[in-house]
Amino acid sequence: MFDVIAFDADDTLWHNESIFTMTQVKFREMLSSHGPEVVDQTLSSTQIKNLRHFGYGIKGFILSMIETSIELTDGDISGSEIQQVLDFGREMLVAPIELLPHVREVVEELSQSYSLWLITKGDLIDQETKIARSGLADNFSNVEIVSNKTAGTYAKILTQHKVDPLRFMMIGNSMRSDIVPVVQIGGHAVHIPYTTTWEHEQDHPHVDSDHYSDLDHIGLLPKLIREKG
Amino acid sequence: MFDVIAFDADDTLWHNESIFTMTQVKFREMLSSHGPEVVDQTLSSTQIKNLRHFGYGIKGFILSMIETSIELTDGDISGSEIQQVLDFGREMLVAPIELLPHVREVVEELSQSYSLWLITKGDLIDQETKIARSGLADNFSNVEIVSNKTAGTYAKILTQHKVDPLRFMMIGNSMRSDIVPVVQIGGHAVHIPYTTTWEHEQDHPHVDSDHYSDLDHIGLLPKLIREKG
Numbered sequence: 001m002f003d004v005i006a007f008d009a010d011d012t013l014w015h016n017e018s019i020f021t022m023t024q025v026k027f028r029e030m031l032s033s034h035g036p037e038v039v040d041q042t043l044s045s046t047q048i049k050n051l052r053h054f055g056y057g058i059k060g061f062i063l064s065m066i067e068t069s070i071e072l073t074d075g076d077i078s079g080s081e082i083q084q085v086l087d088f089g090r091e092m093l094v095a096p097i098e099l100l101p102h103v104r105e106v107v108e109e110l111s112q113s114y115s116l117w118l119i120t121k122g123d124l125i126d127q128e129t130k131i132a133r134s135g136l137a138d139n140f141s142n143v144e145i146v147s148n149k150t151a152g153t154y155a156k157i158l159t160q161h162k163v164d165p166l167r168f169m170m171i172g173n174s175m176r177s178d179i180v181p182v183v184q185i186g187g188h189a190v191h192i193p194y195t196t197t198w199e200h201e202q203d204h205p206h207v208d209s210d211h212y213s214d215l216d217h218i219g220l221l222p223k224l225i226r227e228k229g
Numbered sequence: 230m231f232d233v234i235a236f237d238a239d240d241t242l243w244h245n246e247s248i249f250t251m252t253q254v255k256f257r258e259m260l261s262s263h264g265p266e267v268v269d270q271t272l273s274s275t276q277i278k279n280l281r282h283f284g285y286g287i288k289g290f291i292l293s294m295i296e297t298s299i300e301l302t303d304g305d306i307s308g309s310e311i312q313q314v315l316d317f318g319r320e321m322l323v324a325p326i327e328l329l330p331h332v333r334e335v336v337e338e339l340s341q342s343y344s345l346w347l348i349t350k351g352d353l354i355d356q357e358t359k360i361a362r363s364g365l366a367d368n369f370s371n372v373e374i375v376s377n378k379t380a381g382t383y384a385k386i387l388t389q390h391k392v393d394p395l396r397f398m399m400i401g402n403s404m405r406s407d408i409v410p411v412v413q414i415g416g417h418a419v420h421i422p423y424t425t426t427w428e429h430e431q432d433h434p435h436v437d438s439d440h441y442s443d444l445d446h447i448g449l450l451p452k453l454i455r456e457k458g
């Protein structure tokens with residue numbers, strides 16, 4: 001029934017949001033005289049303001065932390081504190097990739113019977129090095145790194161590879177990026193929530209379709225695919 | 230004779246290096262107590278050290294400038310100076326795209342007879358917004374944004390699109406990224422030097438091939454293609 005099964009990467013195959021969350025804890029501590037809510041709110045609004053120019057990814061996050069720290073202190077931040085933020089960033093960039101439970105078995109099993117793709121949003125070099133470090137790269141016949149995941153993005157990729165949306169399944173943790181646009185173009189989508197999802201991703205239209213399923217964890221995916229097939 | 234004619238973007242279709250050069254002048258002025266050579270050398274070695282993690286692009290350049298300013302001042306840099314560096318970055322990100330002479334006419338003329346591609350190295354969101362702002366996007370049937378341009382990169386793209394290297398021509402300003410790898414896989418390549426090229430790009434093996442041409446400017450390209458065809 002499916003020619004291609006595509007996976008989102010961050011927070012679907014491996015932990016990602018948790019690395020940002022842990023860094024933000026350290027950032028809050030560094031600016032502890034300002035109160036955690038103020039730091040979080042200022043960082044969040046700086047990130048959203050910068051998204052159009054910076055895109056998603058670690059480098060943009062570091063730059064937004066630096067900008068936030070200058071704004072909150074009215075410029076009264078030291079070079080060594082800024083250096084600390086740069087160091088947070090470097091730690092994020094080399095953080096080991098922790099696969100989510102069941103991911104390795106499921107990806108290896110499905111790769112025996114299906115063309116598997118990765119379709120991931122973010123910074124090109126961040127994503128490439130994460131895929132390489134994940135140890136999963138050989139299971140994927142196609143990797144698409146995109147700046148945004150809209151219905152148009154998916155339609156373009158499927159047309160380019162001559163894949164019928166009816167024979168395409170996308171698996172991911174974000175309703176807005178992985179599920180809604182895929183169902184809109186007639187594909188199948190499986191939502192597997194991650195423990196935390198960035199608030200900016202949670203705003204999405206309602207989905208009501210036979211082509212949409214919810215799973216508690218990725219270990220249940222092979223059974224779902226057999227049932228649909 | 231050619232099925233696809235592909236162009237590099239930065240410093241082949243539009244000015245790019247000059248935006249970095251102009252920013253570096255301002256950065257040098259900001260750190261004027263340290264002497265221009267020291268600033269340039271420290272920035273250059275910081276950039277090369279960071280390249281593996283940051284990749285090419287404006288965000289990585291901003292982060293390297295910030296790191297350089299902290300290093301050169303032993304941490305004695307003010308928040309407002311760091312803010313100045315962030316502002317340099319923001320100016321770079323929204324700088325208007327200045328096409329090089331003859332580019333618009335040549336691209337529009339060739340798009341009548343050939344599939345034109347863009348193959349560009351760099352930061353995903355930087356490159357996407359530059360292509361959009363260039364006003365040239367409609368002339369290209371395929372845009373590939375890659376983190377590095379090796380023979381393997383080109384081979385993979387051509388295989389994916391089922392294009393014979395013998396019927397592929399690449400045009401660009403970098404011997405190392407646009408010419409050498411394309412000639413290595415059996416394609417045709419046309420080198421059009423830009424006035425300045427980042428020193429890191431200038432180190433490349435010798436090319437000796439019928440498949441390699443040099444042009445003074447892109448206005449001469451249609452004639453060269455007619456002669457080869």
